[in-house]
Amino acid sequence: MCSSPLFQHRMETMKQMVAGFGGVLLAIAAGAQVASHAPTIPSQANPPATGDKPVVRVNGAVLTESDLMREELTIFPYARQHGGIPKDLEPQIREGALKMIVFEELVYQKTLRDHWTVQPPKLRAAETAFRKQFATPEEFHQVLTQQFNGSNELLQQKIERSLLIDEFLQKEVEEKSAVSLAEARAYYDRHADQFQHPETYTFQTISMLPPQNANAGQLKEERTRAEHALEQAKATKSAEAFGLLAEKISEDDYRVMMGQHKPIPIDQLAPQVVTALHAMKPGDVSGLIQVDQIYTIVRLQAHTPAGKNSFIQVRQELQKKLEQDKRETLRTQLNRTLQQNAKIQTM
Secondary structure: OOOOOOHHHHHHHHHHOOOOOOOOOOOEOOOOOEOOOOOOEEOOOOOOOOOOOEEEEEOOEEEEHHHHHHHHHHHOOOOOOOOOOOOOOHHHHHHHHHHHHHHHHHHHHHHHHOOOOOOHHHHHHHHHHHHOOOOOHHHHHHHHHHHHOOOHHHHHHHHHHHHHHHHHHHHHHHHHHOOOHHHHHHHHHHOHHHHEEOOEEEEEEEEEOOOOOOOHHHHHHHHHHHHHHHHHHHHOOOHHHHHHHHHHHOOOHHHHHOOEOOOEEHHHOOHHHHHHHHOOOOOOEOOOEEEOOEEEEEEEEEEEOOEEOOHHHHHHHHHHHHHHHHHHHHHHHHHHHHHOOOOEEEO
16 A cells, blocks of 8 residues: 555554544555545535535535545445444444544645645656556556546546645644654653553463353363363463464453463452462463363463663653654644634535
8 A cells, every 4th residue: 555654643543533633645545546535526616426425515625425435444444354334333433534534625725725735746756656556557547437537637636635635734743743852751750650560471371161050060071171271282382382272272352362461460360370470481381270160271471570661661652652642732733723714514
């Protein structure tokens, strides 16, 4: 996928759906389609195509159902694998997509008022990059016909629009959201308590779960199955091998993640598990650990004593977090400013 420098951040922030604003996708999103911010259809000059339902008017520019759908697919790019957007997420995704296309339209209109332009070499390079997404010239022309009424000029206009949005957000948001190492250090010193961490263990598990209301015979069978699982687990020589075994035989929810758990504070673990982990070193596989009627086998990956992370340990993630916070603040402020005198009508 060809994307603008802001694409990766956009994919992260758009998972927030309603709260996140901004970011730009230049080329293709969810198949051979231009990103949702690209189409702008002025209500008088270029009315919406037949059957493309208008959804919102922004200072006289009409954004359509197609624009909204493309943005929804940018937010949830796995729609095709899932047979569409999950019903429980659809309202939030649609709301977030609507806010995004309005925001980007307002940004675009701002660039026009301020007489922003894109240099021809940059526009040609972006168009070339767009064309390269297609396996054959026929595939490109099919999309050109379907999405741009067969007009290269319309395609260029929409790519230029995308670049203008990108450049504006780069200057007004990205560049202003940078956080220096000194700023990050100052934050670290002022918020020392945030960098304390409890004692944690990181591990994989294989678990055997008995049937509900199991009788004595079923519990005995469960023990036999657990002992057989333990033999197999002890034979593994790596985290990957243990994980593949977990995928195959484990019955807890972590099996789909190769048995992998995130670091867990010691006070959130069952005493039986803590006792076993205390006696292990990284790479060890435990014996059977019984908690109530559940048998668990643990492979220890890391033990982190309680303490405080040093600035060197956290500086990269801290800078990233502070920049993310600053970026979101700037986007929110920009969105509020752009909407102050705007006429926005949902249709």
